[in-house]
Amino acid sequence: MDNNEEINSEGCTVPNQDAVDEAISNSDSAIVSEVSVDDRSSPVACHLSEVKIPAESEEGFTSEVDLEERRGFVKFLCIVIGGIVSAVPFGAGIWAYLNPLTREKEGGGDGFIKITTLDAIPANGTPAKFSVIADKEDAWNKFKNISVGAIYLLKEGGKVKALHTVCPHLGCFIDYRSSKNDFFCPCHNSNFKLDGSIVSGVSPRPMDPLKIEIRNKEEVWVKFQNFQPGHDHPIPLS
Amino acid sequence: MKALFNWIDHRTGIRSLTKEALFENIPGGSRWRYVWGSTLTFALFVQFVTGVFLWMGYSASSGDAWESVNYIQNEMTGGWLLRGIHHWMAQAMPILLLLHLMQVLVDGAYKAPREVNFWFGVILLKLVLALSLTGYLLPWDQKGYWATKVATNLANLVPFIGPEIQKLVVGGTDYGHHTLTRFFALHAGVLPALIVLLVVGHIYLFRRHGITPAEPRKKKDAYFWPDQVFKDAVACLAVMATVMFFVIWYHGAHLSSPADPSEPFSAARPDWYFLYLFQFLKLPAFAGNKEVWGAIYIPSMFVGLICLMPFIGKWKVGHFFNVGVMFAFLGGAGALTYLAKHEDVSGSNSAIYLKALLDNERDARRAIELARHQGIETTALNLLKTDPKTQGPKLFAQHCASCHRYDGHDGLAHSLLDAKSLHDLKRRTSSFQRFASSEAIHPDWLARLKGGAKTNDWQTVQAVLSANIEGSYEVIASTKFKEAPSAPDLKGFASRQWIIELLKPEMYISSRFFGGTVHKDGDMYRRFLNRKVIKYNDEEKEMLKLVALALSAEAKLPLQSNIDEADETLIKQGVDHLIDDISCINCHAFQEPDPDVEGPDLTGYGSRQWIIDFVKNPEHEKFYPETNDRMPSFGKKNILTEKEIGLIADWIRDDYYKGSNSSVTN
Numbered sequence: 001m002d003n004n005e006e007i008n009s010e011g012c013t014v015p016n017q018d019a020v021d022e023a024i025s026n027s028d029s030a031i032v033s034e035v036s037v038d039d040r041s042s043p044v045a046c047h048l049s050e051v052k053i054p055a056e057s058e059e060g061f062t063s064e065v066d067l068e069e070r071r072g073f074v075k076f077l078c079i080v081i082g083g084i085v086s087a088v089p090f091g092a093g094i095w096a097y098l099n100p101l102t103r104e105k106e107g108g109g110d111g112f113i114k115i116t117t118l119d120a121i122p123a124n125g126t127p128a129k130f131s132v133i134a135d136k137e138d139a140w141n142k143f144k145n146i147s148v149g150a151i152y153l154l155k156e157g158g159k160v161k162a163l164h165t166v167c168p169h170l171g172c173f174i175d176y177r178s179s180k181n182d183f184f185c186p187c188h189n190s191n192f193k194l195d196g197s198i199v200s201g202v203s204p205r206p207m208d209p210l211k212i213e214i215r216n217k218e219e220v221w222v223k224f225q226n227f228q229p230g231h232d233h234p235i236p237l238s
Numbered sequence: 239m240k241a242l243f244n245w246i247d248h249r250t251g252i253r254s255l256t257k258e259a260l261f262e263n264i265p266g267g268s269r270w271r272y273v274w275g276s277t278l279t280f281a282l283f284v285q286f287v288t289g290v291f292l293w294m295g296y297s298a299s300s301g302d303a304w305e306s307v308n309y310i311q312n313e314m315t316g317g318w319l320l321r322g323i324h325h326w327m328a329q330a331m332p333i334l335l336l337l338h339l340m341q342v343l344v345d346g347a348y349k350a351p352r353e354v355n356f357w358f359g360v361i362l363l364k365l366v367l368a369l370s371l372t373g374y375l376l377p378w379d380q381k382g383y384w385a386t387k388v389a390t391n392l393a394n395l396v397p398f399i400g401p402e403i404q405k406l407v408v409g410g411t412d413y414g415h416h417t418l419t420r421f422f423a424l425h426a427g428v429l430p431a432l433i434v435l436l437v438v439g440h441i442y443l444f445r446r447h448g449i450t451p452a453e454p455r456k457k458k459d460a461y462f463w464p465d466q467v468f469k470d471a472v473a474c475l476a477v478m479a480t481v482m483f484f485v486i487w488y489h490g491a492h493l494s495s496p497a498d499p500s501e502p503f504s505a506a507r508p509d510w511y512f513l514y515l516f517q518f519l520k521l522p523a524f525a526g527n528k529e530v531w532g533a534i535y536i537p538s539m540f541v542g543l544i545c546l547m548p549f550i551g552k553w554k555v556g557h558f559f560n561v562g563v564m565f566a567f568l569g570g571a572g573a574l575t576y577l578a579k580h581e582d583v584s585g586s587n588s589a590i591y592l593k594a595l596l597d598n599e600r601d602a603r604r605a606i607e608l609a610r611h612q613g614i615e616t617t618a619l620n621l622l623k624t625d626p627k628t629q630g631p632k633l634f635a636q637h638c639a640s641c642h643r644y645d646g647h648d649g650l651a652h653s654l655l656d657a658k659s660l661h662d663l664k665r666r667t668s669s670f671q672r673f674a675s676s677e678a679i680h681p682d683w684l685a686r687l688k689g690g691a692k693t694n695d696w697q698t699v700q701a702v703l704s705a706n707i708e709g710s711y712e713v714i715a716s717t718k719f720k721e722a723p724s725a726p727d728l729k730g731f732a733s734r735q736w737i738i739e740l741l742k743p744e745m746y747i748s749s750r751f752f753g754g755t756v757h758k759d760g761d762m763y764r765r766f767l768n769r770k771v772i773k774y775n776d777e778e779k780e781m782l783k784l785v786a787l788a789l790s791a792e793a794k795l796p797l798q799s800n801i802d803e804a805d806e807t808l809i810k811q812g813v814d815h816l817i818d819d820i821s822c823i824n825c826h827a828f829q830e831p832d833p834d835v836e837g838p839d840l841t842g843y844g845s846r847q848w849i850i851d852f853v854k855n856p857e858h859e860k861f862y863p864e865t866n867d868r869m870p871s872f873g874k875k876n877i878l879t880e881k882e883i884g885l886i887a888d889w890i891r892d893d894y895y896k897g898s899n900s901s902v903t904n
Binding site: 071074075077078081082084085086088089090092093094095096097098099102103137139140141142143144 | 280283284287288290291294295302305306308309310313314315316317319320323463464465467468471472474475478482609612613614615
């Protein structure tokens, strides 16, 4: 047994893979020891046979260059075909997975949603939370009149102000603390004044104001939209 | 780069592992017949990849499964491709499994010392079939729902614990959310995990024993890499190309209409590779309580025999026996599959089977169309249940078609492509066409000459072919009705054309209108049509036509809204004629109640409310208090709800969503 051989688990002497590799890359005339397992015998019975690698010289590939070229080409084809057939399922999957990026969002109307009436907002300036009820498209479902979010409405010097309940930091739901009469995000302790401006904490921008319209003298309509978290100015999600 | 490889290799031994994998010795050199194991591994890989991506869009609940699969198939970009690959690769796998199994058997690769590996293979085969079975249900469509019901009901036959097994498999006594969650967990979790474990064991054992060369060895030994790898790769490419051909041809995979426990699907069949078992169970030998033999005992014994094959194969004659048994099985299964298919398209129930396919296709398309147009607020099935176009004909066929007709049929017929000639009709009726073509016509279906006098006389295709009259034919998928119609044909009810035809004396007493009722002897015919109209001069005929326009306008049919608006002046004239010149109001109330007249109230004639009121109670004083002829009071007697009557009315009035491609015609 020389350096190019090793003993396998069945106690047979077999060429080690480095030797085999080297033999293949060297030339067609290399002779290596090789194991073949006789299918009709027990798994531990094996014999050594000498095989000229490769055997293609009998098929018309006489020169070393021809053989190398053919081998290289076959290996190249293996990789190309293997790559193509493996890419197909991944390609189809990724194409479908990317659907959310390409799907157009259904728009309609001016975006204003009727929230409540003026009388429902506390006159003393305390903010009140209101659900936003709208139609919602959720993948295959199209729901009518369901809660799609919430907003705070407060009266501020005769005017009505609308603030989003979602924290501009990372999207937690902002509470109104009646004890301190301020807004407070319970996740990362940002707190805001009633006008939405930052008092302290990690929020990158004040609470997001929403456009508001009073229609028919008493109806409060708000343009409800969500914004990307983490920026210092509100960027609508689309 | 090399340094990086060395670094990784030093820590993982990847280089020697790769070499181990690639430099497997193949006695006798690479052969095409060795490719099947690799193609199967490749198919599993494709199924795992596409399956995981499908998982990202699938929702396993009975209210969302069809909806999410429809969304993948019809709304998501590339979803059809993804689902198509998964579906068609699943179709390819049984074929690849069979080829692999046959190669192993013929080449004797199952014999000692490879018994355990052979058993691994048999278990893998079973697991892949279990994947197919569980996957078939997941879209929750009619096809999968009813076919899988049969399979899970078979579990009931297992001795002693059958009902308990069934309950566990189904997740309760009946199909529902838990059937899907359980099937999905099996399909995407348990079975793939078992398959991975067994495939690893299978390949390990295969490598341990080496390949079994097919004798005689034509070439000298060679390594797995690159020659055999190349053959394997080409085979995988061929499999993928075949799969892609079907994916593109069918634009993904078929999705039948949403599962509906109240709507039987006569064409529900297991997937084609289970069809032989389905047919096997139909053999008379397994009738009654002997079914357990066909469903469980015999298949189990056969699998037992396969597992014993390595021992039987020790003897040369045993090997021939094994191979013979498998070929006999293949022949038998092939024959049973053919018989199953043949019975479906040519057997005594073939007209029902083929029509059920068309019915389901219609519902499926409609559900997809409505889901896209209206969106799904509850379930897609609910969209169908509240859709006049879908439910109207079903209710009409059940409650009205024993007397009325709709274009000569019961409302549920499908208009097929016209037969251009007698020869065309004959060609499309052949058994071969019924096997292979979507334009096929069953001989029991109905046809009528096109362009001739407008009658509603449909004849069976068989009768038309025997009559041998050349011409182009209209064809519908519907079987002949036992009884002749005895009440008006309601296709186009209250439309201008319908009323104009009605007011022709000879038509009024024809079977298309009131020929089968007592009204043929009533005042309308005797005192008006047959006494006055029959003698009308041209001017009066023109007046009568305007009356028809005016009466039809009362219906406010959506299909006529444009022309009704355009003909406003003519309609006003028609109203005047109706009241004064033609004097319909002598017998009918119009625009105001008139308790002294006998004929039906013409105010709002043919409108939605008029039809609903009429169907609810035709004996109401507004309609036929004295002369109602056999028509039941559907609402008064609670035979139909107002909602159901509304669905029929909307359908007859063509008042429903038409689909994006439909154009409104006059």
